[in-house]
Amino acid sequence: MDRRPVGVFDSGVGGLTVFKELEANLPHESLLYLGDTARVPYGTRSPDTVVRYSVEAAHFFRSHDVKMVVVACNTASSVALPELEREAGVPVLGVIEPGARQAVNRTRSGKIGVIGTRATVRSSAYTRAIHAVNPDLEVLARPCPLFVPLAEEGWTDNQVAKETAEIYLRPLLDAGVDTLVLGCTHYPLLKDVIGEVAGDGVALVDSAEAVSVAVREQLTTTKKLLASRDDAVPRHRFFVTDAPEPFHDAAKRFLGRSLDHLELVEIAGE
Amino acid sequence: MDRRPVGVFDSGVGGLTVFKELEANLPHESLLYLGDTARVPYGTRSPDTVVRYSVEAAHFFRSHDVKMVVVACNTASSVALPELEREAGVPVLGVIEPGARQAVNRTRSGKIGVIGTRATVRSSAYTRAIHAVNPDLEVLARPCPLFVPLAEEGWTDNQVAKETAEIYLRPLLDAGVDTLVLGCTHYPLLKDVIGEVAGDGVALVDSAEAVSVAVREQLTTTKKLLASRDDAVPRHRFFVTDAPEPFHDAAKRFLGRSLDHLELVEIAGE
Numbered sequence: 001m002d003r004r005p006v007g008v009f010d011s012g013v014g015g016l017t018v019f020k021e022l023e024a025n026l027p028h029e030s031l032l033y034l035g036d037t038a039r040v041p042y043g044t045r046s047p048d049t050v051v052r053y054s055v056e057a058a059h060f061f062r063s064h065d066v067k068m069v070v071v072a073c074n075t076a077s078s079v080a081l082p083e084l085e086r087e088a089g090v091p092v093l094g095v096i097e098p099g100a101r102q103a104v105n106r107t108r109s110g111k112i113g114v115i116g117t118r119a120t121v122r123s124s125a126y127t128r129a130i131h132a133v134n135p136d137l138e139v140l141a142r143p144c145p146l147f148v149p150l151a152e153e154g155w156t157d158n159q160v161a162k163e164t165a166e167i168y169l170r171p172l173l174d175a176g177v178d179t180l181v182l183g184c185t186h187y188p189l190l191k192d193v194i195g196e197v198a199g200d201g202v203a204l205v206d207s208a209e210a211v212s213v214a215v216r217e218q219l220t221t222t223k224k225l226l227a228s229r230d231d232a233v234p235r236h237r238f239f240v241t242d243a244p245e246p247f248h249d250a251a252k253r254f255l256g257r258s259l260d261h262l263e264l265v266e267i268a269g270e
Numbered sequence: 271m272d273r274r275p276v277g278v279f280d281s282g283v284g285g286l287t288v289f290k291e292l293e294a295n296l297p298h299e300s301l302l303y304l305g306d307t308a309r310v311p312y313g314t315r316s317p318d319t320v321v322r323y324s325v326e327a328a329h330f331f332r333s334h335d336v337k338m339v340v341v342a343c344n345t346a347s348s349v350a351l352p353e354l355e356r357e358a359g360v361p362v363l364g365v366i367e368p369g370a371r372q373a374v375n376r377t378r379s380g381k382i383g384v385i386g387t388r389a390t391v392r393s394s395a396y397t398r399a400i401h402a403v404n405p406d407l408e409v410l411a412r413p414c415p416l417f418v419p420l421a422e423e424g425w426t427d428n429q430v431a432k433e434t435a436e437i438y439l440r441p442l443l444d445a446g447v448d449t450l451v452l453g454c455t456h457y458p459l460l461k462d463v464i465g466e467v468a469g470d471g472v473a474l475v476d477s478a479e480a481v482s483v484a485v486r487e488q489l490t491t492t493k494k495l496l497a498s499r500d501d502a503v504p505r506h507r508f509f510v511t512d513a514p515e516p517f518h519d520a521a522k523r524f525l526g527r528s529l530d531h532l533e534l535v536e537i538a539g540e
Contacts, residue, residue, distance in 0.1 A: 242316070
């Protein structure tokens with residue numbers, strides 16, 4: 001039994017979709033969320049810079065004595081996992097590999113669509129992860145830059161969201177994908193409208209949900225890492241590196257509630 | 271006569287709308303553009319941080335011997351002009367005061383609408399600048415966070431852009447504004463659709479155009495600062511602080527052409 005919290009790392013607020021899934025799948029675990037809001041977005045930074053930021057985050061998690069780190073940020077997941085694990089000194093799970101694996105299990109047509117930010121699509125991280133499992137699958141990736149601001153604006157079910165989804169998804173649907181990876185932490189907020197446009201014949205893979213299942217598996221396999229069911233109510237804490245107010249406002253949209261413990265921290269140079 | 275270039279400072283690519291207006295209004299002047307793309311957006315940073323970044327930009331401009339600096343970035347214009355001017359050692363013009371002045375001259379109803387990013391609206395910079403000229407005017411400000419990603423995606427005249435503009439502008443129009451300040455460097459790209467939704471009875475104030483007129487006035491008043499009309503073709507150079515490729519792609523959308531001289535520079539710590 002291990003009561004230490006699970007760390008959740010993201011460049012900003014988007015990782016709260018991962019937090020939400022972890023909370024639902026692991027109701028007895030305490031979670032410690034770090035959003036590097038002073039330096040968001042990571043997607044436009046060079047890999048070296050993202051590794052440096054991630055290492056600083058690893059030091060933060062080490063100093064807070066977490067038992068595992070979940071990397072919600074797609075960019076950090078694709079370039080910084082080895083360094084993060086080395087510096088954190090605990091197991092580290094990224095968001096890409098679980099999502100890719102679930103997509104491979106789901107597809108029947110052999111054509112998988114991946115949607116994400118420009119940076120994630122340009123990195124080909126999902127395509128590589130899918131091909132590592134099965135190189136015969138066809139992967140069609142498409143950036144959907146308006147989905148993040150739509151989610152942050154709370155426009156998740158209006159006409160603008162629907163038409164935007166139609167424009168972005170139509171080429172993938174016409175090409176015959178039967179599985180669609182939501183390859184960005186924000187996209188689960190648009191799941192309804194994406195599902196409506198994609199139709200019943202297309203399976204949606206939610207990376208946030210996929211990684212939370214992977215975390216549960218890993219904690220269960222090494223049973224001593226699970227917190228006991230008899231524990232007191234778990235305690236969740238949130239840390240950001242820039243002004244907390246905008247994060248708090250966005251968190252209400254992501255989680256549907258206020259945050260009890262939200263704190264400003266300095267991690268640069270740690 | 272003074273052949274030194276005019277500096278144009280922005281946190282990213284949006285300032286190219288200001289560049290475009292300067293080029294049109296001052297066809298004999300060489301322009302030197304700096305986009306601090308490694309640290310965009312400034313709007314989410316603290317004022318102290320924006321001042322520090324701006325001072326580093328000022329040192330860059332000083333080392334490139336410009337005769338004036340135009341600050342295209344709304345955030346830097348609202349918090350860092352005095353420090354920028356002191357460190358640059360040349361006249362500095364921001365984008366807010368010229369736009370505010372033009373709006374005051376245009377309104378008949380006495381109700382001015384201001385649209386911009388969340389950070390610009392939160393700063394109340396335009397409201398303060400308008401009230402400094404005429405405290406009796408009513409200013410209604412509204413953030414339009416989807417306009418920047420729409421402009422960057424090139425969706426400037428489709429149904430999504432039109433419905434988004436309708437949602438954002440309707441409350442301002444219903445309140446009776448007859449003048450609308452485009453208080454963000456990206457918004458001139460959406461001028462057509464904004465004008466269509468706002469209707470003929472509403473005057474649009476383009477801050478990029480307003481500041482370029484102010485620059486021309488200032489260079490003409492102190493005549494020795496104007497480049498001669500007999501000069502060779504002016505030379506424009508562009509500098510960015512992160513990967514040049516995305517900037518170059520966006521520039522084509524903003525200017526309708528490729529850039530001849532685009533260079534990566536390091537300004538942090540200057």
